[in-house]
Amino acid sequence: MKKNFYLLGLFVLCLFMADGVRGQVAPDSRKELNDLRQKSYQMRTVKSYRATITTEVFDEKGATLKPKYTRVSESVPPDRYRSTTTFVKDGAPQKQEAIFIGEKIYVRENGGAWKLEESKQTERVAISFTSAVKLVEETTLNGQPVRVYEEKGDSYSNGDFVSKYWFTIEGELLKSDQEIKKSNETSRTVTIYEYDANIKIEAPIK
Numbered sequence: 001m002k003k004n005f006y007l008l009g010l011f012v013l014c015l016f017m018a019d020g021v022r023g024q025v026a027p028d029s030r031k032e033l034n035d036l037r038q039k040s041y042q043m044r045t046v047k048s049y050r051a052t053i054t055t056e057v058f059d060e061k062g063a064t065l066k067p068k069y070t071r072v073s074e075s076v077p078p079d080r081y082r083s084t085t086t087f088v089k090d091g092a093p094q095k096q097e098a099i100f101i102g103e104k105i106y107v108r109e110n111g112g113a114w115k116l117e118e119s120k121q122t123e124r125v126a127i128s129f130t131s132a133v134k135l136v137e138e139t140t141l142n143g144q145p146v147r148v149y150e151e152k153g154d155s156y157s158n159g160d161f162v163s164k165y166w167f168t169i170e171g172e173l174l175k176s177d178q179e180i181k182k183s184n185e186t187s188r189t190v191t192i193y194e195y196d197a198n199i200k201i202e203a204p205i206k
Contacts, residue, residue, distance in 0.1 A: 030133040033149045033165065040173040048076045048199040055189045065185055080201040099204060106204050114204040130154055141166050141174050155180070 055069040067088035074082045081100040088094065099106040105117040131153025138147050151163045159182040166175040176191045 029135055029149070030131070032135070033133050033151065036149070036165070036167045036171055036173075039171040040167065043170075043172055044075065046077050047195055048074070048197050050074045050194045050196060050199060052192045052194075053189060054191075055187060057185055057187045059185055074199050074201060076199055076201045082201050099201060101201070101203055104203070108204075116205065136164065144168050144174065146174060158182075 051073045053071045053073065056064065057066040059065050069085070069087045071083060071085045073084075079100070079102050081098075083096075083098045085096045086093065095110050097108050106114050107117050108114045131151045133149060133151045136148040136150045138145070140146060146166045146168055149165045149167070151165075152161070154160050159180050161178055161180045163176065163178040165173060167173055172193070172195065174193055177188070178190075179186055179188045
């Protein structure tokens with residue numbers, strides 16, 4: 001279980017450290033997207049927010065291959081994170097929770113008792129890929145004006161991908177949508193960001 005939670009920790013830390021002119025293609029679209037990614041990341045380092053990440057996997061005919069996988073991650077700067085993951089394993093619903101406060105990691109499974117895990121150093125994994133970027137459209141999302149960028153490419157080990165990003169005029173990332181196609185399946189991951197100053201994260205045990 002520890003290994004699973006350390007991997008979960010890596011994912012969460014990377015996640016938080018770590019994120020109207022249809023069809024227009026401009027030479028600097030890739031730079032615009034990279035700049036927006038950096039700006040939105042910097043904004044998330046000083047604002048409390050919630051990211052709801054949903055992943056589904058389909059075969060080439062569109063039939064569901066695996067149960068839906070959902071993770072809700074929350075961040076309260078500078079060093080508090082909470083992650084709740086729900087999925088189905090062997091026909092039974094599963095729930096994994098983790099809270100990171102500074103160097104401390106609290107974990108539990110399926111509503112059991114909280115445990116304090118030892119903190120370990122994690123290494124970032126670099127993923128090589130090539131891509132093409134374009135500004136898809138300027139529209140609104142949840143009543144806010146947004147610019148939508150599309151990125152297509154090949155991440156080599158993970159297969160071909162198509163990603164979309166919804167950024168506000170100020171540079172906040174509101175949504176991302178990524179499809180990865182492999183030889184016999186397609187996975188789709190949708191992430192919704194909510195910025196909420198009222199998020200509180202406390203240690204579950206003393």
